[in-house]
Amino acid sequence: MEKRGKILVAVLLITVMFLSVWGGFSFAQEGKKLVFGYIAYSRKDVWNNYSILAFEYAAKKKGIETIVLDPEGNLEKAVAAMEDLIAKKVDGISVFTITPELDVTLYEMAKKAGIPITFENSLPADTSLDYISCVACQYDDIGYAAGKFISEKYPGSKLFYVMGAPGMGITELYEQGLHKALEEYGTVELVGTQPTDWGAEKAMNVTQNAIQSGLQFDVIFANNEQMATGVINALKDAGLFGKVKIVATGGGPHGLEMIAKGEIDATMSAPVSLQGLLTFKNLYQYVVKGVKPEKFIPLPIIPITKENLAEAIPWEVTDETYERAVAYIGGLD
Structure with missing residues (x-):
């Protein structure tokens, strides 16, 4: 009887380990303070910076700390940024593509460290990799x-x-x-x-x-x-x-x-604010709930004229525009 009890405990432990580490990437533990890393292309790039601001805004709303590192378009600095985030043991990482080939390198580094990774603005050179998702313009x-x-x-x-x-x-x-x-x-x-x-x-x-x-x-x-x-x-x-x-x-x-x-x-x-929000949503849902979205999510295209100008989703996420932008992507949860 005692032996059977030990076997049952062992099975339960293995099950928990499987559920918390799936596909080489760890899911968050309940109640844990989450930290998401973000490797930019360059904050001097207007498009990238607006996306970062949306990502940070959503993270703040969800009580998640963010660490944004800016390699300024330099490949070696991007690799160093990944090493830094791995050393800090962040719970998830988003990468704004510098080159599709570099994405593959950064993915392999994150995978080895057991950290979930998602991409934005361009697909990695190898789309067969088991990253969370990619949000980009088509x-x-x-x-x-x-x-x-x-x-x-x-x-x-x-x-x-x-x-x-x-x-x-x-x-x-x-x-x-x-x-x-x-x-x-x-x-x-x-x-x-x-x-x-x-x-x-x-x-x-x-x-x-x-x-x-x-x-x-x-x-x-x-x-x-x-x-x-x-x-x-x-x-x-x-x-x-x-x-x-x-x-x-x-x-x-x-x-x-x-x-x-x-x-x-x-x-x-093609509101880049939605790109930042969708990227955060993908990372958040996967890390917190283990929910994996579509592997590629195209940025919505909204034709805007003077007649429907009020319906435009601004690139800048503010207290006034956040709820409408989040509603457009079906919420964060």
Whole structure:
């Protein structure tokens, strides 16, 4: 009888160990003060910084301490940051991708230490790895959303595409999505495409060149809101501002301000605040509850115009915007 009791205790201990360490990663113990680590790309990067702020805000709401380390885009510093978080024995780690290949290295380090890890902004080079999830834009979907919006809103128009810098992979995806929508709807003619360096000055120059060449267009799709600023300047110089519709992407503070002022007509908003909140949610639910989300979660795309500006999810998470942003992603729990 005593022997059977010892066997039962041993089985129970093994079961508890299995439940608390599953797939090489530890789940949190009830009542334990949790600490989440975050390895940034660079806090100087506006997109990354807004995501970090949303992550930190949600963590604070849930009573979780955060340690944010900024390698400033340096691969060696990112590895050192992972070593630091492992030494501090954090309960979970989020990584904002610097390179997909580095993600694999950081994953292996976290796995060896038994710490759950999740990624944001780009998929790791090896998507077969057992990380929690990845939240990122699907740039072809954003391009498609822009093409769909323009096709439905401005049928019969001639479109000039002021695109980002080729060779990054991102720009090509935007272009593929845009072309797909234009072909499917067949209501808009794409009359020209000009690459830029993602900046306002280059966007202004290519728009000025298109105007001076005699190219006829009545809608411009600018690949981001900074570029839209350059497009606006070119149109103003040519006396065409207000006559040519402008559609951009982003949904950042400056973009929403331009919509409010009537300077651009629409933006395909992909709120980075939701990226930070979703990334936190994935890590939180896994560490606290052992719930694993979808392995890839695309950032929502919300077309914003002056008519639905009040529905925009700001990039900045504040006391006023937090509840609406969290509700949009179905809560944190």
